[in-house]
Amino acid sequence: MREWWLQVGLLTVPLIAVYLHIPPPKLSPALQLWRSSGSYFTFQNQNIFYRDASGAVGSSDIVVLLHGFPTSSYDWWKIWEGLTQRFNRVIALDFVGFGFSDKPRPHQYSIFEQASIVEGLLDHLGLLNQRVNLLSHDYGDTVAQELLHRYEHNTTGSVLINSLCLSNGGIFPETHHPRLIQTILKDGGLISPIITRLSNYFFFARGILQFINQRKKHRDRWVGALQSTSVPLHLIYGPLDPVNPHPEFLQLYKQVLPMSTVSVLDDHISHYPQLEDPLGFLNSYLNFINSF
Template sequence: MGFLTHAISVLIAVIAIAFTVFVNYPPPPESPILYQWRTSGKYYEFNGYDIFYKDEFGKGNELINATILCLHGFPTSSFDFYKVWPHLKKTFKRVIAVDFLGLGFSSKPRYHHYSVFEQSDLVENFLKHLGIREVHVWSHDYGDTVAQELIARQNEGKEKITLKSVSMMNGGIFPGIYRPFLVQKLLRFPIIGTILGKLANYYMFSTNIISVFGEETCPTVAELYDMWAIIRYNDGYRISGEILYYMDERHMNEDRWVGALKETKIKIHFIYGALDPINPESFVDFYKKIIPNPIIDVLRNCGHYPHLELPDIVFNLYQKFIRNHILS
């Protein structure tokens, strides 16, 4: 009995040491391109928190006086737009991207009640800070839901900014057909989610993130390490469950946010990667049925991250939308 007790004590000690080493394992170093992205960005204060953003002036052409705002998804950051950023700078006069609170290089407070409504306030406050009143929005995933709330506010005449157009990519804008992964659901549970958050690591992350990409458009190892480095920044991986509250909000506010897309006078565009497991292909028919005069482009060989997987093609689709439906 004494041997068994001793063995169990040793095992517990080994597990405790392994756990301590595991959760304190340093994040990967930034690649040169990620380092350049971060160091060329700026910060502004929102409700006492530091919010990272990129703000650059482009050459402009047909949209010489227009500004575009890029809204990223979960669990990544504005860096997702880096491959289309040069294209945007050639098209728009001003190109802006912001990291939501709790994500990217922005502050990541723990025990914070993260909400789509707060992130929408952040966007409005951010644009006011820059002195911008009108924007074209290009969003992805979580950013799509924030865009829906901004559209709802504009429909109600309560907006602080004017959306000139909105183009979305692979967001769960219809909660009824959205299929989150099991790990996302588990992260929402108080105790289990806390443990899973602390146990999160590059290998778990890379396995899950690769599964939402197309088979032929998977990210490189270097790109995966950059994504993970951003998530590890300020221990962001530990608050994933708190940010995922947006999945609950989508259901609670389904009438408001889906209704916003149905009622708006703003031109809405959707670029859909058909190999996305969390937004199954039934999404296309549902979108066409729900949205009046739908404008949607479907990429058959693309997954959840169109702007990372097929950046040139995706930008051309976006530019076609602007030319055909905004400038015409």
């Protein structure tokens, strides 16, 4: 038995060594176009990628898109054109540690920092004194909750929020079921450094995954912001979501936030509704925006 394990180890080591030196794949033409259509601004010595598109001439409305984990602003590409037909400006960013933005290490990633980056971007664009509509997903929901808390408490430099639409995020830690890989990485242990090292995506590292623990620690602050706000609030929900499962999540949402409106998409729509059902997602969002 001991010799068998030794042989496996001798074979595995060179394979891992080769794997770790494989260069990252080239960007697809679609991602290259997405990046070339964007810009960067600097926030506390970090380069942050964003897109700012001019849209409908007859509208003065602005929408800011906050993406999920572990992806990027490209999550919104399927509804981008539809949003530009309704809003005067459509703005999206890659949070630090994600997409085309810088991925510093070591670094203490936090929801508070990401919210400050959103404020910094709108300040950079000269929009801090204008009301914006927030459209968020997953990780971005929590960032939106922190921005809402700052707005409700009149924090200096906070974003003026006209409306907030959430989608398939871990709003309630008690109904959030992270995937096994997320649990392993956020909690550490012997296997965590190995998986992190082998992953092509640095945003799987423990630093970013601490947002799961931050949601638990700051639940009262972030759920409380939703409960006390007078800002129009909406949820677009893909009910097949394994991370925020139905009916557990939706029942709690309606119980805790009865003043919020809700759009439940088709039964087969899961955790990324804006990608799985872009037309249904876009129509649900525009119906919400046009309702007030």
